[in-house]
Amino acid sequence: AQTVTQSQPEMSVQEAETVTLSCTYDTSESDYYLFWYKQPPSRQMILVIRQEAYKQQNATENRFSVNFQKAAKSFSLKISDSQLGDAAMYFCAYRSAGTYKYIFGTGTRLKVLA
Protein backbone atom coordinates (compact mmCIF):
# COMPACT_ATOMS: atom_id res chain seq x y z
CA ALA A 1 0.00 0.00 0.00
CA GLN A 2 1.10 3.51 -0.67
CA THR A 3 1.97 5.86 2.18
CA VAL A 4 2.72 9.57 2.40
CA THR A 5 4.82 11.04 5.21
CA GLN A 6 5.21 14.67 6.21
CA SER A 7 7.73 14.84 9.03
CA GLN A 8 7.37 18.54 9.79
CA PRO A 9 4.22 19.20 11.83
CA GLU A 10 4.90 22.93 11.85
CA MET A 11 7.16 25.39 10.04
CA SER A 12 7.67 29.12 10.32
CA VAL A 13 8.99 31.58 7.78
CA GLN A 14 9.54 35.31 7.73
CA GLU A 15 7.53 37.26 5.24
CA ALA A 16 9.37 37.55 1.90
CA GLU A 17 11.68 34.65 2.76
CA THR A 18 11.77 31.16 1.28
CA VAL A 19 10.61 27.97 2.98
CA THR A 20 10.68 24.31 2.00
CA LEU A 21 8.16 21.75 3.15
CA SER A 22 9.16 18.10 3.01
CA CYS A 23 7.23 15.05 1.87
CA THR A 24 8.27 11.47 1.31
CA TYR A 25 6.18 8.66 -0.04
CA ASP A 26 6.35 4.96 -0.52
CA THR A 27 5.01 3.09 -3.53
CA SER A 28 5.84 0.19 -5.75
CA GLU A 29 4.14 1.82 -8.71
CA SER A 30 6.06 3.54 -11.46
CA ASP A 31 3.32 5.83 -12.72
CA TYR A 32 1.60 8.18 -10.33
CA TYR A 33 0.89 11.81 -9.51
CA LEU A 34 1.91 13.92 -6.56
CA PHE A 35 0.17 17.00 -5.24
CA TRP A 36 0.46 19.76 -2.71
CA TYR A 37 -2.79 21.07 -1.29
CA LYS A 38 -3.28 24.16 0.84
CA GLN A 39 -5.94 24.35 3.55
CA PRO A 40 -6.24 27.88 4.98
CA PRO A 41 -7.86 28.26 8.40
CA SER A 42 -11.61 27.70 8.10
CA ARG A 43 -11.40 27.70 4.33
CA GLN A 44 -11.59 25.12 1.60
CA MET A 45 -8.67 23.00 0.54
CA ILE A 46 -7.22 24.02 -2.80
CA LEU A 47 -4.64 22.56 -5.13
CA VAL A 48 -1.27 24.34 -5.10
CA ILE A 49 0.78 22.30 -7.52
CA ARG A 50 0.95 18.87 -9.14
CA GLN A 51 3.75 16.68 -10.49
CA GLU A 52 3.50 13.77 -12.89
CA ALA A 53 5.96 11.03 -11.96
CA TYR A 54 6.92 10.42 -15.59
CA LYS A 55 8.12 14.01 -15.95
CA GLN A 56 11.67 14.74 -14.89
CA GLN A 57 11.14 18.48 -14.92
CA ASN A 58 10.04 19.91 -11.61
CA ALA A 59 6.68 21.67 -11.63
CA THR A 60 6.43 25.37 -10.88
CA GLU A 61 3.45 27.65 -10.28
CA ASN A 62 4.47 31.24 -9.74
CA ARG A 63 6.08 31.37 -6.27
CA PHE A 64 5.57 27.64 -5.69
CA SER A 65 7.92 24.99 -6.99
CA VAL A 66 8.69 21.39 -6.19
CA ASN A 67 11.83 19.31 -5.92
CA PHE A 68 10.82 15.87 -7.14
CA GLN A 69 13.35 13.13 -6.51
CA LYS A 70 11.75 9.95 -7.86
CA ALA A 71 14.48 7.55 -6.82
CA ALA A 72 14.48 8.92 -3.29
CA LYS A 73 10.67 9.11 -3.28
CA SER A 74 10.86 12.68 -2.11
CA PHE A 75 8.58 15.55 -3.09
CA SER A 76 9.27 18.86 -1.37
CA LEU A 77 7.48 22.16 -1.85
CA LYS A 78 9.39 25.44 -2.00
CA ILE A 79 7.54 28.68 -1.40
CA SER A 80 9.47 31.76 -2.44
CA ASP A 81 8.78 35.34 -1.32
CA SER A 82 6.42 34.07 1.38
CA GLN A 83 3.31 36.12 1.99
CA LEU A 84 0.97 36.34 4.96
CA GLY A 85 -1.69 34.66 2.86
CA ASP A 86 0.48 31.57 2.54
CA ALA A 87 -0.21 30.71 6.17
CA ALA A 88 -2.13 27.43 6.12
CA MET A 89 -1.94 23.68 6.48
CA TYR A 90 -0.15 22.10 3.56
CA PHE A 91 -0.87 18.52 2.61
CA CYS A 92 1.15 16.33 0.33
CA ALA A 93 -0.93 13.78 -1.59
CA TYR A 94 -0.35 10.80 -3.85
CA ARG A 95 -2.57 9.37 -6.55
CA SER A 96 -2.06 6.26 -8.63
CA ALA A 97 -2.13 6.86 -12.36
CA GLY A 98 -4.82 4.27 -12.89
CA THR A 99 -7.24 5.40 -10.20
CA TYR A 100 -8.60 8.59 -8.76
CA LYS A 101 -7.87 7.58 -5.18
CA TYR A 102 -5.83 10.11 -3.22
CA ILE A 103 -3.66 9.38 -0.18
CA PHE A 104 -2.80 12.36 2.00
CA GLY A 105 -0.02 13.03 4.45
CA THR A 106 -0.63 14.38 7.94
CA GLY A 107 0.10 17.96 6.95
CA THR A 108 2.50 20.75 7.83
CA ARG A 109 1.22 23.92 9.44
CA LEU A 110 3.01 26.91 7.93
CA LYS A 111 3.18 30.14 9.89
CA VAL A 112 4.27 33.31 8.15
CA LEU A 113 5.78 35.94 10.44
CA ALA A 114 5.42 39.61 9.59
Place this chain on the structure above:
Amino acid sequence: EAGVAQSPRYKIIEKRQSVAFWCNPISGHATLYWYQQILGQGPKLLIQFQNNGVVDDSQLPKDRFSAERLKGVDSTLKIQPAKLEDSAVYLCASSLEGQQISTDTQYFGPGTRLTVL
Protein backbone atom coordinates in the same frame (compact mmCIF):
# COMPACT_ATOMS: atom_id res chain seq x y z
CA GLU B 1 -18.81 28.03 -11.82
CA ALA B 2 -20.31 27.06 -8.48
CA GLY B 3 -18.09 25.06 -6.17
CA VAL B 4 -18.74 21.93 -4.17
CA ALA B 5 -21.54 22.55 -1.69
CA GLN B 6 -21.93 20.80 1.63
CA SER B 7 -24.46 21.01 4.41
CA PRO B 8 -24.73 21.37 7.26
CA ARG B 9 -21.52 23.20 8.07
CA TYR B 10 -21.62 22.23 11.72
CA LYS B 11 -23.38 19.46 13.63
CA ILE B 12 -23.34 18.49 17.29
CA ILE B 13 -24.94 15.23 18.35
CA GLU B 14 -24.93 12.81 21.25
CA LYS B 15 -23.23 9.45 20.86
CA ARG B 16 -25.47 6.73 19.49
CA GLN B 17 -27.52 9.30 17.56
CA SER B 18 -27.70 9.36 13.78
CA VAL B 19 -26.49 12.09 11.44
CA ALA B 20 -26.48 12.72 7.72
CA PHE B 21 -24.35 14.97 5.56
CA TRP B 22 -25.15 16.21 2.09
CA CYS B 23 -22.86 17.07 -0.81
CA ASN B 24 -23.58 18.64 -4.16
CA PRO B 25 -20.56 18.36 -6.47
CA ILE B 26 -19.60 20.67 -9.27
CA SER B 27 -21.90 20.20 -12.23
CA GLY B 28 -20.65 17.57 -14.63
CA HIS B 29 -18.12 16.04 -12.26
CA ALA B 30 -18.25 12.28 -12.47
CA THR B 31 -16.16 11.42 -9.46
CA LEU B 32 -17.18 12.23 -5.90
CA TYR B 33 -15.19 11.60 -2.74
CA TRP B 34 -16.02 11.61 0.95
CA TYR B 35 -13.12 12.14 3.33
CA GLN B 36 -12.86 12.09 7.10
CA GLN B 37 -10.38 14.57 8.53
CA ILE B 38 -9.70 14.12 12.23
CA LEU B 39 -8.12 17.10 13.97
CA GLY B 40 -4.40 17.18 13.31
CA GLN B 41 -4.51 14.59 10.55
CA GLY B 42 -4.77 14.55 6.80
CA PRO B 43 -7.97 13.63 5.00
CA LYS B 44 -8.71 9.92 4.90
CA LEU B 45 -10.78 8.62 2.02
CA LEU B 46 -14.00 6.97 3.15
CA ILE B 47 -15.70 6.32 -0.16
CA GLN B 48 -15.26 7.20 -3.82
CA PHE B 49 -18.04 7.23 -6.40
CA GLN B 50 -17.78 7.31 -10.14
CA ASN B 51 -21.13 8.53 -11.36
CA ASN B 52 -23.46 6.57 -9.08
CA GLY B 53 -21.26 3.51 -8.66
CA VAL B 54 -18.87 2.85 -5.79
CA VAL B 55 -15.22 2.68 -6.85
CA ASP B 56 -13.60 2.33 -3.42
CA ASP B 57 -15.14 2.00 0.04
CA SER B 58 -12.39 -0.04 1.64
CA GLN B 59 -11.96 2.42 4.53
CA LEU B 60 -15.63 3.02 5.20
CA PRO B 61 -16.75 1.53 8.55
CA LYS B 62 -19.71 -0.20 7.01
CA ASP B 63 -21.25 -1.25 10.31
CA ARG B 64 -22.14 2.38 11.01
CA PHE B 65 -21.39 4.46 7.92
CA SER B 66 -23.32 4.42 4.67
CA ALA B 67 -23.26 6.59 1.59
CA GLU B 68 -25.18 6.88 -1.60
CA ARG B 69 -25.07 8.93 -4.73
CA LEU B 70 -28.38 8.89 -6.46
CA LYS B 71 -28.52 9.71 -10.18
CA GLY B 72 -24.79 10.31 -10.14
CA VAL B 73 -25.11 13.82 -8.75
CA ASP B 74 -25.77 14.62 -5.07
CA SER B 75 -24.51 12.38 -2.34
CA THR B 76 -25.33 11.74 1.29
CA LEU B 77 -23.14 10.24 3.98
CA LYS B 78 -24.82 8.81 7.06
CA ILE B 79 -23.53 7.68 10.42
CA GLN B 80 -25.74 5.47 12.55
CA PRO B 81 -25.05 5.21 15.44
CA ALA B 82 -22.34 7.79 16.01
CA LYS B 83 -19.38 7.22 18.30
CA LEU B 84 -17.14 9.73 20.04
CA GLU B 85 -14.29 8.90 17.66
CA ASP B 86 -16.42 10.01 14.71
CA SER B 87 -15.83 13.64 15.69
CA ALA B 88 -14.10 15.09 12.65
CA VAL B 89 -14.55 17.27 9.60
CA TYR B 90 -16.21 15.42 6.74
CA LEU B 91 -15.02 16.70 3.40
CA CYS B 92 -16.64 16.16 0.07
CA ALA B 93 -14.68 16.59 -3.13
CA SER B 94 -15.37 16.10 -6.80
CA SER B 95 -13.39 15.83 -9.99
CA LEU B 96 -14.25 15.84 -13.65
CA GLU B 97 -12.44 12.60 -14.52
CA GLY B 98 -12.13 13.58 -18.09
CA GLN B 99 -9.74 12.03 -20.55
CA GLN B 100 -6.99 14.41 -19.48
CA ILE B 101 -6.15 12.39 -16.39
CA SER B 102 -2.92 14.28 -15.84
CA THR B 103 -4.75 17.57 -15.46
CA ASP B 104 -7.76 16.30 -13.53
CA THR B 105 -8.22 18.38 -10.40
CA GLN B 106 -10.00 17.53 -7.20
CA TYR B 107 -12.17 20.34 -5.83
CA PHE B 108 -13.13 20.36 -2.17
CA GLY B 109 -16.19 21.60 -0.38
CA PRO B 110 -16.04 23.58 2.87
CA GLY B 111 -16.64 20.47 4.99
CA THR B 112 -19.02 19.57 7.80
CA ARG B 113 -17.60 19.72 11.29
CA LEU B 114 -19.15 16.95 13.40
CA THR B 115 -18.87 16.92 17.17
CA VAL B 116 -20.08 13.81 18.99
CA LEU B 117 -20.66 14.29 22.72
